[in-house]
Amino acid sequence: MDARALKIEAARAALAHVEDGMRLGIGTGSTAEEFVRLLAARMREGLSIIGVPTSERTAAFCRELGVPLTTLEETPELDLTVDGADEFDPELSLVKGGGGALLREKIVAAASRRMIVIADESKAVQTLGRFPLPIEVNPFGLKATELAVRRAAEALGLAGPVTLRMTKDAPFVTDGGHFILDASFGRIPDPRALSSSLHSVPGVVEHGLFLGLAQMAVVAGAGGARTILAQH
Numbered sequence: 001m002d003a004r005a006l007k008i009e010a011a012r013a014a015l016a017h018v019e020d021g022m023r024l025g026i027g028t029g030s031t032a033e034e035f036v037r038l039l040a041a042r043m044r045e046g047l048s049i050i051g052v053p054t055s056e057r058t059a060a061f062c063r064e065l066g067v068p069l070t071t072l073e074e075t076p077e078l079d080l081t082v083d084g085a086d087e088f089d090p091e092l093s094l095v096k097g098g099g100g101a102l103l104r105e106k107i108v109a110a111a112s113r114r115m116i117v118i119a120d121e122s123k124a125v126q127t128l129g130r131f132p133l134p135i136e137v138n139p140f141g142l143k144a145t146e147l148a149v150r151r152a153a154e155a156l157g158l159a160g161p162v163t164l165r166m167t168k169d170a171p172f173v174t175d176g177g178h179f180i181l182d183a184s185f186g187r188i189p190d191p192r193a194l195s196s197s198l199h200s201v202p203g204v205v206e207h208g209l210f211l212g213l214a215q216m217a218v219v220a221g222a223g224g225a226r227t228i229l230a231q232h
């Protein structure tokens, strides 16, 4: 199976958990887009849902395919969010934000009763940290925030390059108007400690550690899709 087929396989397995009338959080990224394609096809056959997109990119894609959308203002509680991940560990702690949508993704996941992660086996790790951790920051005081992030990490024994995410020749700007620092700290043995440490840095808007949010992952590999349930 090629990479796209694996994404479709995971998305299809997650779609089996979508029920008529659900209020759905809809993730961002190439795997989430496969889910949107399948969802739209199922809706043409009669399934009725309403979705909250986790990014402008996902919103545009949903509109293109006719998936009806609402907002968290109108619909502040959701039944289920289906989203991709950049990596996940056996407890279903995640790193997200490779697509730059981590802030809305986290708000939407937290507003949902359940979150299902869709991924292929390449995203599975024993310990988080192989994928650089995206940290969304306010553009004001960027250098000072970056320094404080490095110091917060160092206090936990973590170090490594922290780079400003760029598009061509300008900083990447999130849907919320913020910048992203990609922190290559390597193995993160205590994600909870790093999470609270980063949250204590003024200027850090959010980070890509998703802890205790996902209840299930459907992970596609050569032998089909397997389901992982979180213990929390």
Ligand SMILES: O=C(CO)[C@H](O)[C@H](O)COP(=O)(O)O
Residues within 6 Å of the ligand: 027, 028, 029, 030, 031, 032, 083, 084, 085, 086, 095, 096, 097, 098, 099, 100, 101, 102, 105
């Ligand atoms: O966190 C994300 C976007 O902010 C995505 O879920 C993550 O990057 C995975 O994307 P893909 O399915 O394209 O590998």
